[in-house]
Amino acid sequence: MRGVCPHSKQPNVRDDLMLRAYSFIWQVTTQSYRPTVEHVFQNIHYSQMDIFETRRPFRDDYNPGRVVARDETIDKMGSAFQDFVDGYRPPDVCICGDSGIGKRTIIKHLLKVLQTKVETELVVTTVDCAEHNTIYKIYLALANKVCPDRYPNGTNPLLLQESIFQEMNDPDRTHFIILEHLEALGLEGPPFNDLQQARSTYSVENTECGFIGISNESRILGYLPKDVVHKSRMHTIETYPYDAHQLRSILELHAEIAFADGVLSESVIPKCAAIIAQETGQATEALQLLELSGYLALQSEAEQVTEDHVSKARNSLIQLQAYNKFTKELTAKEQLTCVIITAYNLVNGTAITPDDISRHYRERCRSFNLNQVKIRQVRNYIQDLDNKGLLDCEGYNAGRGGGIQTKYKLSVPPEPIIQGAIATSGRFKRLLQQQDVSINKFTETEEGIDFTAFSSRQ
DNA sequence: ATTCCACGGGAAATGGGGGTTT
DNA sequence: AAACCCCCATTTCCCGTGGAAT
Structure with a gap:
């Protein structure tokens, strides 16, 4: 015993x-309490933010x-x-x-x-x-x-x-x-x-x-x-996923510091907690949802964050995660592959075959300082994207006429990917323009969120 | 039953970081 | 300094397979 x-x-x-x-x-070991230039800037921001006191509590390292x-x-x-x-x-x-x-x-x-x-x-x-x-x-x-x-x-x-x-x-x-x-x-x-x-x-x-x-x-x-x-x-x-009650106390802990006094309407935190408890029980997700809700309120110049903002934020949560995945978790090769698939889906309205992906990849890789690779390797990139949950695949078998074949399309809305691509490199912007993707349609989501702006907060 | 070929697993090659021995 | 070894990531090559169409 x-x-x-x-x-x-x-x-x-x-x-x-x-x-x-x-x-x-x-407070001892981390640098976050040392006064830095960053803090000075944060203090300037305070006066400009009606909803947020500071967004620091939502950062990973907080x-x-x-x-x-x-x-x-x-x-x-x-x-x-x-x-x-x-x-x-x-x-x-x-x-x-x-x-x-x-x-x-x-x-x-x-x-x-x-x-x-x-x-x-x-x-x-x-x-x-x-x-x-x-x-x-x-x-x-x-x-x-x-x-x-x-x-x-x-x-x-x-x-x-x-x-x-x-x-x-x-x-x-x-x-x-x-x-x-x-x-x-x-x-x-x-x-x-x-x-x-x-x-x-x-x-x-x-x-x-x-x-x-x-x-x-x-x-x-x-x-x-x-x-x-x-x-x-x-x-x-x-350890086990959090339940709604636990999420609530975590959110309250962060909200106290993050939000200005009185801007959170009473039901906001319980609602965020309830939604995430039902889905994943992850504190990180609950915090994302809360921050996004606040951001939406800020965007619409509301005086308070309301349940309505939470509902909208919930719809955008998946997209935010896709944006983060694209910008932070994909290698350059995967990013290019992903953008090629996205552009093709949008322009042609259909899924794309590995052959076509490979062809586009071959044409574009030079301008991204990437090596030309064989189709087998492109398949590996596609597989990686699929594993990361960004793709849907449609399989069919043409029998004697060609055996098993697969086509791919994006499994998430295109906005976060396009925003992420543009934020990552001007070359992606050019690629999209050359493919006749009307970029302007995608700089904001349905809910009016520009993830690049959202993510570039202090 | 046969035919066809994209698919994908796995081995092998390539290239690039470096060290050690002769 | 040439030759050989260690460790890794990426890419290419090879080949068996699934299963609808014939």
């Missing part, structure tokens, strides 16, 4: 966490300093770390659950509180496994983050391991390594064993190091190798 010993003389992490969870202010609506998870995390507070080695933790439901927030928060409970200095290093998706690349990223020297691609893995754990070999410090997007590593699973083994090989007894895995794939626990999951030092924690 692992967890808190009731007779322990050591401070009880869990109780303390619960207290601090509601009072703690996050941290409200308090954790709400996650008592149970905090509780479990507290147990996982209790042994460490009692003087044992730091634990390995694996936390999973759908994206946007508070995993990172809780871990950051917990480590901060933990720092006040132990004497050693906690050093936290984060590695994104989506970017560094093999064990070698994780070592490489770690070496570059932890050690003062720079280690280029191709550095011998053994040297990397040695450098990392030598560097960590410091009795006054305890390292926590956060591995995000564990699911990106595939079936091999989190390299906890590998890492711990390397640790014991290359370091003397002083090296203290805990690994924290984060995965968006809640099923990951199911298909991970048993010996990884059931290691005695390994704790697994699962």
